[in-house]
Amino acid sequence: MSRDGDPDTPDLDRFAPVVARTRSIHHPIAPVAYDCVKLIFVRAGSAILLSEFGEKPVTIGDVVMLGANTLCGSEPECSITVTTLYLDHDYVVDQVFWQYAAQLADRWDAQDFAEKLYSEPAQILQLGEDQAGMLMPWLDELVALSIDGPSPERFYRLQALLFAVLDIVTPYVRTTTMRRTPRQRKSTRPGLPHHRRFAPLRSEARAAAHLLREQPTLRWTLRELAGAVHLSPSQLGRVFVEAYGATPMTYLTTLRAELLARLLRETNLPIEVAMGEVGWRSRGHAARLFRQAVGVTPTRYRQLSRDEGDV
Missing domain, CATH: 2.60.120.280 (Regulatory protein AraC)
Known part of the structure; x- marks a missing residue:
């Protein structure tokens, strides 16, 4: 049955x-x-x-x-x-x-x-x-x-x-008539896939993404990241969104969520310790961002990953 x-x-x-x-x-x-x-x-x-x-x-x-x-x-x-x-x-x-x-x-x-x-x-x-x-x-x-x-x-x-x-x-299939334009898009939230164009990435955007991937635990600010790639914060925000479909800070949130998910799956670290390992200092803030990116809380994610491992 x-x-x-x-x-x-x-x-x-x-x-x-x-x-x-x-x-x-x-x-x-x-x-x-x-x-x-x-x-x-x-x-x-x-x-x-x-x-x-x-x-x-x-x-x-x-x-x-x-x-x-x-x-x-x-x-x-x-x-x-x-x-x-x-x-x-x-x-x-x-x-x-x-x-x-x-x-x-x-x-x-x-x-x-x-x-x-x-x-x-x-x-x-x-x-x-x-x-x-x-x-x-x-x-x-x-x-x-x-x-x-x-x-x-x-x-x-x-x-x-x-x-x-x-x-x-x-x-x-019967559908409801809807009129949408690109200007009606909602603000991008953490998570993939994002809307992207098939166009060469600017070197500054690639460099900024590389820095975030290599050092996701640093307390990055948009100003510090922009200075590292020799752009103004507003310029970096624009070219980064064009390249990756998300702001640099949203991109960093997604990276940290992916790293935390791996730690929750593969280690027995206490959740708060794991959050610190990926660069989040506040458990409440981290739990909220992780849930936005993944769809469940860190506690629930760990439980689900372990349940799958027992099948």
């Missing part, structure tokens, strides 16, 4: 950004929610779906799109066979970021944007039997690639198949 209590749900305990499974359902399934995006392709049979859109029938050629944490159940009419794509939420947000990179600042901005763009978390997409039939060989190969767990050697093939499927499906 799966973690959500559905006996027909496949084992999804092994982490992968994309998992595909095909199954036949012969009995009603109570509404359940997943912490991922789901695309459910109806291959045979029919059912009545129970979700935020109420009770609606689905049949061959239909695709059910469910956002993360969206309840959905089904009552098969005799039986229904489906292929389900489970897409990690962060992986989907990354795709949105790169799709709209000219208009977005970072992952957090992309997440907010995606929530507004795809404001209907439960949709039935009526591709039709012929259009959906084109997808079946790709879906079968996705299932074959993911059935034995994630394979780094076939990752790009899996992505190519997924993107081919999404290229057919996404024109049917």
